[in-house]
Amino acid sequence: MPAKRLGIVVGGGPAPGINAVIGAATIQAINCGFRVYGFFDGFRWLSSERFDAPEHCTRLEIDRVARIHFDGGSILRTARANLLDNESLKTSTTVCPDEVKVKQVIANLRELGVNCLLTIGGDDTALSARFIADYAGKNIRVVHVPKTIDNDVPLPHNIATFGFSTARYIGANLVKNLMSDSQTTSRWYICTAMGRSAGWLALSIGMSAGATLTLVPEEFEDHSTVQQIADVLEGAILKRRAMGRQDGVAVIAEGLAYKLGDREELEKLLGRQVPMDAAGHPRLSEIPLGRWLRDEIQERFRQRGESVSLVTHDIGYELRSADPTPADVAYCRSLGYHSIRLFMSSTQYAGGVIVTMHNGNLLPIPLNDVIDPDTNRIRTRLVDVRSDNYEVARAYMIRLEQRDLENPEMLLKLAKESHLSPQEFKERYQRAATRLHEPGPDVCDMGQVG
Numbered sequence: 001m002p003a004k005r006l007g008i009v010v011g012g013g014p015a016p017g018i019n020a021v022i023g024a025a026t027i028q029a030i031n032c033g034f035r036v037y038g039f040f041d042g043f044r045w046l047s048s049e050r051f052d053a054p055e056h057c058t059r060l061e062i063d064r065v066a067r068i069h070f071d072g073g074s075i076l077r078t079a080r081a082n083l084l085d086n087e088s089l090k091t092s093t094t095v096c097p098d099e100v101k102v103k104q105v106i107a108n109l110r111e112l113g114v115n116c117l118l119t120i121g122g123d124d125t126a127l128s129a130r131f132i133a134d135y136a137g138k139n140i141r142v143v144h145v146p147k148t149i150d151n152d153v154p155l156p157h158n159i160a161t162f163g164f165s166t167a168r169y170i171g172a173n174l175v176k177n178l179m180s181d182s183q184t185t186s187r188w189y190i191c192t193a194m195g196r197s198a199g200w201l202a203l204s205i206g207m208s209a210g211a212t213l214t215l216v217p218e219e220f221e222d223h224s225t226v227q228q229i230a231d232v233l234e235g236a237i238l239k240r241r242a243m244g245r246q247d248g249v250a251v252i253a254e255g256l257a258y259k260l261g262d263r264e265e266l267e268k269l270l271g272r273q274v275p276m277d278a279a280g281h282p283r284l285s286e287i288p289l290g291r292w293l294r295d296e297i298q299e300r301f302r303q304r305g306e307s308v309s310l311v312t313h314d315i316g317y318e319l320r321s322a323d324p325t326p327a328d329v330a331y332c333r334s335l336g337y338h339s340i341r342l343f344m345s346s347t348q349y350a351g352g353v354i355v356t357m358h359n360g361n362l363l364p365i366p367l368n369d370v371i372d373p374d375t376n377r378i379r380t381r382l383v384d385v386r387s388d389n390y391e392v393a394r395a396y397m398i399r400l401e402q403r404d405l406e407n408p409e410m411l412l413k414l415a416k417e418s419h420l421s422p423q424e425f426k427e428r429y430q431r432a433a434t435r436l437h438e439p440g441p442d443v444c445d446m447g448q449v450g
Contacts, residue, residue, distance in 0.1 A: 004034040006343065007114040008060070010078040011042040011125030015147045015163025016324035017332035020069035021120055022076065024336025026060045032340055036060040037112060042079035042121070043128060047101040051108045069329050073321040078121075083128035095376045097131040106136050116141045116343045122148035122161075123378035126354070130367045133352035142352035143339045144367060149319055151200035154370050154381040157358050162335060166328045167194075167201060167319040172208035174315055179209065179249050186246040187309035188237060192290045194316035195253040197380045202253035203393055205315070212236060212248035213397040217255040218383045219436055224259045226269070226289075230296040231432035235400035237297065237308060242413035248398065252293070254284040254316075290314070304419050331357070338362045386437040400433040 006029045010018055026036045038060045039046050045056035058076075068075055083105065088096040109117065117140055119129040126144045133142040146153040149167035151160055171193060178189045191211075193202040199216020206214030213236045215229065233250055240248050260266060263282055266274050269292070274282045290312035301308045324332065339355045342364055351368040372379045383390060404410045405426045415425040 003113060004029075004032070004116065004343075005112065005114045006034045006036045006116045006118060006340075007057075007109055007112070008036065008038045008076065008118045009042055009046065009120070009125075010074050010076050010147075011082065011119065011121035011128065012078060012080065012148065013122070014073060014078055014320040015149050015161075016072050016166035016320070016322050017162040017328040018074040018078070018120060018147065019065075019071050020324060020329050020332035021145050021147075021162070021336040021339075022060075022074070023065040023068045024333040025118055025339050026065045026336075027062050028337045028340040029343075030062055032344060034116070034340075034343075037114060038076045041077050042081050042125070043083060043101070043105065044079045044081040046108055047081065047083060047098075047105050049104060051104075053112060057112070069333060070323060072323045080124075082124045083131050084124065093375055095127065097135070099135075102131045102135050105132055106140065109136075109140060115139065116143075118143050118145065118339050118343075120145045120147050122146070122150070123153055123380070126153070126367060126370075126378050127376075130351045130371070133350070133367070138348060141343055141348070142367075143342045144352055144354050145335050145339060146354055146356070149201055150195050150198060151204075152196070152198040152381050154379045155354070155356050156363065156365065159356050159358060159363075162328055162332050163320075163324070164201065164204075165331070166322055166325045168204045168208060169325055170319050170322050171201065171205035171315050174318075175205055175209035175211050175249055175251060178313065179211065182247040182249050185309070187311060188247065189249045189311050189313055190233070190290045190294055191249060191251045191313045191315050192254050193251055194319070195255045196284060197255050197258065197382070199253035199255060199383045200381075202251050203383055203390070206251035207393040207396070209249075209251075210396060211251045212240065213399045214251040214253075214393065215256060216253045216383050216385075217259050219385050220256065220259045221436070222259060223261055223265075226260065226292045226296055228431065229256060229259075230293050230300075231429060232399065233293055234297050234300060235429050235432040236398055238414055238417045239400055239404065240398050241417045242410065243398070251315075252290065254287075254289065257282075257284055257287045257289045285314075285316075288312075385435070391439055394439075400429055402433050402435075402438070405430065405433055 029036050037057050039057045045051045083098050083101045085096040085098040119125050129142050129144045146161045148161045149163045151164040153161050182189055195201045203214050203216050275286050294310045294312050334357050335355055349366045354365040356363045370378050411422045415422040418425055
């Protein structure tokens, strides 16, 4: 049997727990007879002809990684570089591998004698790992550890991706502080949380903190408008006022921007080109959705001869390289340990394998099982707005519901706040109070929730 040599690559954005995975995998690999190499900056150098082993990778030893599990960030750093073909991203919805880069990665790994590759990252890193596994065949075994604070990788049994728990914890505490400030100053905050396509992080932060309301892309139709999203937010502000409160905190998922249309439509709204990331996604940090909503609502209040204090705040970057919570540390050490178990297994997974845990046990998932055949991308796990979990989150929000429009007393209060007649208010905000999926008849009115 050839010498066992493991390479570790971290791709995509940071997430709490990366170092815990690196540390656990390195220790277990060395104990199992592997030599371990860590590659800096994801695939940036590994996919390049300029790859220089002494500069772009490092030998990992147990004494170097023994205590890194406490720390946020990544000792190997990370990068958005991937192995997707950029030209195919411009002309097709189906993603293809960049064969030159993939073959260069394989050549550089072979030069070092690396025959096992552990990738740590989100959907684009997982896709790159699959390309390597496909092209290398049995020469390089590939195991992927799913990492993203967005929690949008479709793991079975609703298993969370690592880093999500810590991001939720820190985000909820930030929102809690803003809720205190909001109540003290009688103002509203619009907090935009990360989440490129799915609203998991925003919903869980809002749910954990008890935010006034949370808006996620899964509850809106494609090609919605800023005005339609603002209707929901304004409706919540008016309802809050009708209940005697001038304050509130709204958490919105940045992925709501995608509901405004494609790249061309976003550029019309923005008035300039939307920068794209390395995987062909519009950079949502460049789209000021919170500011658009703030300006729209403030203008509506001005037209009524009133004012509302609205402050925008982004929650995201401060979550990504935070020290992981004990829960994420323990989870990540399990993922790192069992990734080596998969390398040692006699089972060869075509296209690579994802390491996951379920009920305390290893649950390997072939990477090919999470691929969308229409796009060749990793499928996106979305929030199910018909689920019981979403219903709990929704029940503790203050926002317009259909029952508000059917309650004469509440409708009268809402109409007074908006300077409309009850019938005018009902017609104006009917859409804002309508859900894509209405709850069952056993859901009761929560009334005042705080």
